[in-house]
Amino acid sequence: MTEESTPPEHAQNAERRKFPRYSIDIAIKVKVPAAGGLSTYCFGRGGDVGRGGLSIHLPHELIVGKAIDLTMTLPYSERAIQCRVVVRNREGFKYGVEFKELRPDDHEMLMETCRRLGVVQSI
Secondary structure: OOHHHOOOHHHHHHHHOOOOOEOOOEEEEEEEEOHHHOEEEEEEEEEEEOOOEEEEEOOOOOOOOOEEEEEEOOOOOOOOEEEEEEEEEEEOOEEEEEEEEOOHHHHHHHHHHHHHHHHHHOO
């Protein structure tokens, strides 16, 4: 396969995904380990979202495979979701994270947001 016919990485990722992704732009907060066993917070932006995960842009070094705590407020939502995610991939400071620990009501909120985004973005 020549370089010209190689599909872009995001197209390859889309083919591997279990769930569709929807375009968003939201603020996120990530709790990251710091020196001496303490933690600090880093702020960034959330990109596309799906039932299984989220893309984030974060000016901080994250390790692929590590779990982190993430806080976000989804579109059409009145409150923030705090959840545990695992960093699955990285390209510079853009990361793909997979949702791992969502409370049942947060999971329902995520499903409803994806449903609404699917309707709006299909127009």
